[in-house]
Amino acid sequence: MISIVGSGRVGSTLAMILVLRNVDHVTLVDIIPGLPEGEALDLSHMASEVGVDRRIIGSNDYSSLKGSDIVVVTAGLARKPGMTRMDLLTKNAGIIASVSREVAKYAPNSKLIMVTNPLDAMTYVALKTTGFPKNRVFGMGGMLDLSRFKQLLSDYLHVSRGSIDALVIGEHGESMTPLPSYTSVNGIPLRNLLSDQQIDEAIDKTRKVAAEVIAKKGATFYAPANGISRMVEAVHYDRKALLPVCAYLEGEYGLSGICIGVPAIIGASGVEKIIQLDLKGKEKESFDKGASTLKEALASLPPT
Numbered sequence: 249m250i251s252i253v254g255s256g257r258v259g260s261t262l263a264m265i266l267v268l269r270n271v272d273h274v275t276l277v278d279i280i281p282g283l284p285e286g287e288a289l290d291l292s293h294m295a296s297e298v299g300v301d302r303r304i305i306g307s308n309d310y311s312s313l314k315g316s317d318i319v320v321v322t323a324g325l326a327r328k329p330g331m332t333r334m335d336l337l338t339k340n341a342g343i344i345a346s347v348s349r350e351v352a353k354y355a356p357n358s359k360l361i362m363v364t365n366p367l368d369a370m371t372y373v374a375l376k377t378t379g380f381p382k383n384r385v386f387g388m389g390g391m392l393d394l395s396r397f398k399q400l401l402s403d404y405l406h407v408s409r410g411s412i413d414a415l416v417i418g419e420h421g422e423s424m425t426p427l428p429s430y431t432s433v434n435g436i437p438l439r440n441l442l443s444d445q446q447i448d449e450a451i452d453k454t455r456k457v458a459a460e461v462i463a464k465k466g467a468t469f470y471a472p473a474n475g476i477s478r479m480v481e482a483v484h485y486d487r488k489a490l491l492p493v494c495a496y497l498e499g500e501y502g503l504s505g506i507c508i509g510v511p512a513i514i515g516a517s518g519v520e521k522i523i524q525l526d527l528k529g530k531e532k533e534s535f536d537k538g539a540s541t542l543k544e545a546l547a548s549l550p551p552t
Contacts, residue, residue: 250480251275251313251355253347254322255284255306258363261473262320262480263287263304267295269477271484273303275312278323284308310350316358318483319351320476321374324364329463336365341549344370348377359483359518362387362494363476367420369545371494371507382496383518389420390492390509391475397426397454404446407433414438416454417492417509417525419538424509426451427531479514486516495519501527501535506542 250266252259255278263274274291276284284306292304305312313319324340344364351360351374360378362371362385371387378385393416402409411434418425428447431438438447461468482489493512497503500510500522511523527535 249273249316250318251316252320253277255287257469258472259322260287261469262476265477270300275305277307313354316355319355319358320361322363341373344373345377348374352378360385368494368507368542386519387494388476389494390416392472393424395471396457400450400453418535423538425534482514488515500524
């Protein structure tokens with residue numbers, strides 16, 4: 249069973265994707281009376297017409313998490329126009345600590361995927377609060393940043409999105425690290441196709457485009473939900489997929505004690521292996537800057 253804590257736009261969109269793909273039974277949990285039950289009814293009506301026979305449940309009771317193999321946490325305050333992800337730090341830390349205690353109580357053997365912003369710090373809070381092994385708590389950020397980088401590169405290159413293989417790691421925020429050195433178009437290195445100036449422009453736009461979406465429609469949820477679904481399916485089907493995820497580091501990239509976006513192999517046990525890349529120049533500077541930002545953020549958090 250896959251459980252989603254938070255039945256807002258991201259959580260309900262994720263549930264819809266998982267139901268349409270017939271991945272597994274889905275449980276929605278939210279503190280707002282009636283909301284998760286209503287979403288479950290609506291999704292069940294959709295499932296009946298497309299012939300998907302999965303059980304879809306909505307509940308205000310965390311005990312409904314019992315039996316979950318995967319728990320996705322989207323609960324918390326959403327980012328508003330003009331806010332950075334870090335503006336949400338203290339308020340969402342308390343919410344995520346509370347939710348994490350419930351996950352540990354009712355789904356102690358689950359893999360926990362964090363979505364709530366600021367993503368990297370909240371993944372750390374969830375890891376420390378649940379006490380789960382580090383491989384079973386990880387976050388979504390890089391998958392969303394990757395989708396935005398690929399879209400911008402497609403616009404620059406006038407090629408199919410499906411032709412682009414790209415990678416974005418680091419902090420899920422203003423210091424995110426798109427990696428042109430590890431980006432190609434059907435095997436052709438990106439630097440063979442775009443100038444350094446064009447690449448720098450695409451990277452800058454990738455870092456800013458979330459704020460643009462939020463300013464224009466109030467929230468971003470289709471792309472995040474799709475990124476989460478890729479991670480959920482990698483675990484559920486034991487795909488051993490190499491994906492950018494927020495993971496806890498113990499010496500990798502010269503860092504310890506923080507959660508940050510890195511490429512990792514994701515399978516049935518969660519984060520099965522972190523892939524260490526040889527970062528240089530601007531890419532290393534950006535990654536290190538994001539790590540410093542996260543260290544400062546974590547130092548400001550109250551005890552969970």
